[in-house]
Amino acid sequence: MSEDLPLVRKERPQRRAYLWSIALITLATFFVSLLWSLVLLPFTGPDEPRHYNSVVRLVDGGGWPRPYDADVLPSTWQAVMESGGSMPNGAQLDDLPAPEERSAFVVDKDLPGLVRDQMVQHPPGYYVIGAAVVTLAGGADIPWDRASALLRGLSAFLTAAAIPFIAGAVRWATGSRWAGVLGALFPLLIPWYAVSGSRISNDSLLILACSATIYALVRAWRDPRSAAWALPVAGAAYGIALGAKGYALILAPVVVVLAVGAAWRSTRNVWKTVIRILVPGAIAFAIGGWWWVRNLLILGTLQPSVLGGREHQDVAAEGYSFALFVDTFFTRLNATFWGRVGYVSNAHPSATVIAGGILLLVVIIGALFFARSRWMLALLLSYPFLIGLTIFQNAHGIYWDIGNPTRGTQGRYLYSGISALALSFAALVHGFLARRSGWLRSASVVATSALAVLIVIASLLWVIPAAWASHEESAPVATGDPVAFMGMSWFGYGAIALAAVACLVVATVTGARVASREDYDRDRLAARGVAGG
Numbered sequence: 356m357s358e359d360l361p362l363v364r365k366e367r368p369q370r371r372a373y374l375w376s377i378a379l380i381t382l383a384t385f386f387v388s389l390l391w392s393l394v395l396l397p398f399t400g401p402d403e404p405r406h407y408n409s410v411v412r413l414v415d416g417g418g419w420p421r422p423y424d425a426d427v428l429p430s431t432w433q434a435v436m437e438s439g440g441s442m443p444n445g446a447q448l449d450d451l452p453a454p455e456e457r458s459a460f461v462v463d464k465d466l467p468g469l470v471r472d473q474m475v476q477h478p479p480g481y482y483v484i485g486a487a488v489v490t491l492a493g494g495a496d497i498p499w500d501r502a503s504a505l506l507r508g509l510s511a512f513l514t515a516a517a518i519p520f521i522a523g524a525v526r527w528a529t530g531s532r533w534a535g536v537l538g539a540l541f542p543l544l545i546p547w548y549a550v551s552g553s554r555i556s557n558d559s560l561l562i563l564a565c566s567a568t569i570y571a572l573v574r575a576w577r578d579p580r581s582a583a584w585a586l587p588v589a590g591a592a593y594g595i596a597l598g599a600k601g602y603a604l605i606l607a608p609v610v611v612v613l614a615v616g617a618a619w620r621s622t623r624n625v626w627k628t629v630i631r632i633l634v635p636g637a638i639a640f641a642i643g644g645w646w647w648v649r650n651l652l653i654l655g656t657l658q659p660s661v662l663g664g665r666e667h668q669d670v671a672a673e674g675y676s677f678a679l680f681v682d683t684f685f686t687r688l689n690a691t692f693w694g695r696v697g698y699v700s701n702a703h704p705s706a707t708v709i710a711g712g713i714l715l716l717v718v719i720i721g722a723l724f725f726a727r728s729r730w731m732l733a734l735l736l737s738y739p740f741l742i743g744l745t746i747f748q749n750a751h752g753i754y755w756d757i758g759n760p761t762r763g764t765q766g767r768y769l770y771s772g773i774s775a776l777a778l779s780f781a782a783l784v785h786g787f788l789a790r791r792s793g794w795l796r797s798a799s800v801v802a803t804s805a806l807a808v809l810i811v812i813a814s815l816l817w818v819i820p821a822a823w824a825s826h827e828e829s830a831p832v833a834t835g836d837p838v839a840f841m842g843m844s845w846f847g848y849g850a851i852a853l854a855a856v857a858c859l860v861v862a863t864v865t866g867a868r869v870a871s872r873e874d875y876d877r878d879r880l881a882a883r884g885v886a887g888g
Contacts, residue, residue: 356509369532369869369872369873372864372865372866372868372869373526373532373535373536373864373865373869374378374660375861375862376536376539376862376863376865376866376869377447377518377519377522377535377536377539377586377862378519379858379859379865380518380522380536380539380540380543380858380859380861380862380866381515381516381518381519381539381619381856382515382854383516383543383855383857383858383859383862384514384515384542384549384552385512385514385515386542386851386852386854386855387543387549387550387811387855388510388511388514388515388549388553389508389511389548389553389851390553390815390848390851390852390855391549391550391552391553391815392504392507392508392510392511392553392554392719393504393507393843393847393848393851394815394819395550395553395818395819396438396439397434397438397500397503398435398438398440398503399866400551400553400554400555400556401556401765401767402474402556403554403555403556404432404435404440405427405431405472405473405474406474406481406482406554406555406556406557407431407503407506407555408427408428408430408431408472408474409472409474409479409482409485410482410486410502410506410555411428411430411431411460411461411488412425412428412472413479413482413483413485413486414460414461414486414490414494414495414600414829415428415430415495416558418501418651419475419482420475421475421653421654422473422476422654422659423471423659424474425471425474425475425827426470426471426472426477427471428457428465428469428471428472428763429462429465429466429469430458430460430461430462430464432466432469433458433462433464433466433499434458434460434499434500434503434690435456436448437449437452437458437499438450438451438500439451439458442466451818454500457498457499457500458467458498458499459494459495459496459497459498459499460489460494460495460496460497460498460499460501460502461494461495474557476658476659477557477599477600477658477837478596478597478598478600478601478643478646478672479598480557480560480599481556481557481559481560481561481597481600481656482557484509484560485506485509485555486645486747486870487836488506488516488804489502489505489506489508492505503555506555507553507554507555509559510552510554510555510558510559511552511553511559513552513559513560513562513563514548514549514551514552514559514562514563515540515552516563517562517563517566517567517773518539518542519539519570520563520566520567520569520570520774521539521541521542521566521570521774521777522535522536522538522539522575522623523535523570523572523573523574523670524538524566524569524570524735524774524777524778524799525537525538525774525777525778525781525782526649527536527570527573527574527576527578527730528573528577528728528732528735528778528782529726529727529778529781529782530727530874531785531789532869532873533785533796533799533800533866533869533870533873534781534782534785535674535728535781536729536778536800536869536870537655537777537780537781537784537785537799537803538774538777538778538781539777540800540803540804540807540866541773541776541777541778541780541803542773543807543810543811544803544806544807544810545692545693545711545773546693546694546703546810546811546818547691547692547693547694547767548770548773549765549811550694550814550818551770556771557600558575558598558600558767558768558771560595560596560599560600561596561600561602561603561771562600562770562771562773563595564592564593564595564596564599565596565603565606565738565771565772565774566771566773566774567589567595568589568592568593568594568596568606568610568847569606569609569735569738569774569775570618570774571585571586571588571589571592572585572586572589572609572610572613572614572617572807572856573613573731573735575589575613575614575617575618575621576613576616576617576620576731579617579620579621580621580629582617582618582621582622583621583631585617586614586617586631586634586635587634587635588639589610589614589635590634590635590636590637590639591635591636591638591639591642593606593610593635593639593643594638594639594640594641594642594643594644595642595643596643596771597639597644597646597647598642598643598646599642599643599644600648600771601657601658602689602745602768602771603643603741603771604647604657605738605741605742605745606738606771606772608737608741609734609735609737609738612734613734614632614635614636615628617634618631618632623680625864626884630701634814636800638674644757652762662739667752667755667756668755668756671755672755672756672757672758673758674755674758675754675755675758679760680750680751680754683760683761683764684747684750684751684760684764685799687764687766688743688746688764688765688766689708689709689711689712689766690705690766691706691764691765691766691767692706692708692712692766692769693707693708693711693712693766694708694814694818703817703818705815708770712757713748715776716778716848718779718783719736719776719779722778722779722780722782722783722786723779725783725786725787726731726779726782726783726785726786727782727785727786728782731778732775732778732779732782735772735774735775735778736772736775736776736779738771738772738775739769739772739773739776740777742768742769742771742772742877743769746763746764746768749763750762750763750764759846764868777839784799789873793870793871793873794871796870796871796873797867797868797870797871799870800863800866800867800869800870801863801867804859804863804866805863807859808859810857866880
């Protein structure tokens with residue numbers, strides 16, 4: 356081991372630079388999501404009023420009813436109307452209250468025209484955390500806009516907290532910290548990722564928990580000495596994912612393959628392998644897996660339909676066309692992956708999102724052919740692929756029954772598998788530039804970071820006017836000025852934007868240093884269990 360000491364010493368500054376870079380990219384992602392949360396109107400995200408409503412119910416002591424037994428509460432509709440929105444029956448306010456006059460989070464008021472709240476079809480994990488945050492901030496009596504801001508901030512935090520795990524999965528799958536930096540930057544290349552993180556939604560907890568699960572499993576596989584702690588961590592993270600949303604169930608095949616392989620590689624003993632698998636399995640079940648067994652026992656199904664009591668039809672709805680559905684499905688899946696925002700179905704130019712979809716496919720296919728560790732990449736990509744198949748099946752069932760080809764198709768559902776997409780991008784770049792000069796590797800970090808900044812700025816400049824104009828056409832908003840409506844100064848927005856840029860600039864400098872000094876003697880150290888981080 357003595358001959359490795361110079362390499363170990365060289366590892367330490369590299370590891371510190373890598374960790375600083377990932378931490379700063381994480382902060383930058385948080386600030387970008389926080390900025391989006393403060394410039395886009397409340398309740399304009401997909402199903403955001405209903406996600407908010409589930410927190411209202413918990414804070415108000417209403418618990419978690421069975422599916423189809425819960426309504427969207429008057430407190431929620433009052434907040435929606437005070438934000439300029441309307442109830443399903445068309446009721447809205449003629450004059451909106453000033454920010455300081457808005458209603459409390461929970462109000463005692465009767466409103467006609469209540470509708471079913473389908474969010475109780477999901478596990479309560481995210482909503483319990485949200486209710487705890489609101490309760491700590493003052494509970495039922497705080498203004499609804501403050502509660503909404505807190506819940507959006509929680510989503511921004513959870514979504515950004517996934518970045519270190521995304522980077523870690525890429526770093527251990529490729530054996531390269533430089534690739535890990537590229538993987539951490541990848542989510543900022545997708546405009547809707549940060550926007551999705553700015554909305555009240557259980558997707559944020561799902562993304563974090565699935566990313567943590569994948570990281571821990573990849574780490575346990577690549578570094579058998581870490582399996583003793585990494586596999587229980589994977590079990591805890593997967594349990595949280597199962598307690599967040601049903602799409603975590605689709606990750607099960609990847610979890611099983613990696614867990615079994617990592618347990619065997621770390622023990623080479625059948626009984627020890629079994630124990631090492633059973634412990635994280637029990638942890639996952641205790642935290643979130645029980646929910647799905649409970650659904651089977653009580654409801655007779657894993658998860659009820661989002662459309663409630665609809666019954667599957669033997670004959671397709673009038674005008675059914677499979678070709679039309681396929682075209683609509685892939686167009687909408689791609690559009691909502693890159694840029695669905697608020698009242699505007701796709702606020703980004705269609706040419707941009709089409710180009711983005713084509714480039715992403717090229718990256719994935721290229722990585723599968725040219726990147727190293729292709730089997731690991733293929734295994735991880737099976738998760739978003741299976742999510743896509745599930746979305747297709749669900750959306751087709753809805754189209755067959757009610758004739759609407761757009762319902763149920765959301766590209767953001769793929770984000771819980773974003774580690775696999777980030778690995779595709781980073782592994783492809785790593786495969787082409789790993790043996791090139793250090794300045795080329797550094798340039799890849801700078802170029803990716805610069806592209807991320809360009810995408811964020813362009814998205815803000817394009818989306819905000821469109822979203823506010825759309826809102827003004829559908830609600831009695833006296834001003835299109837987000838500063839006046841949201842009750843925050845331009846100085847506050849500027850400070851958040853500056854913080855995001857500053858973090859990204861420093862992260863780019865440290866990440867470029869990591870790339871330029873990448874030493875492939877590290878692979879030898881990692882194989883011996885010397886290198887870490």
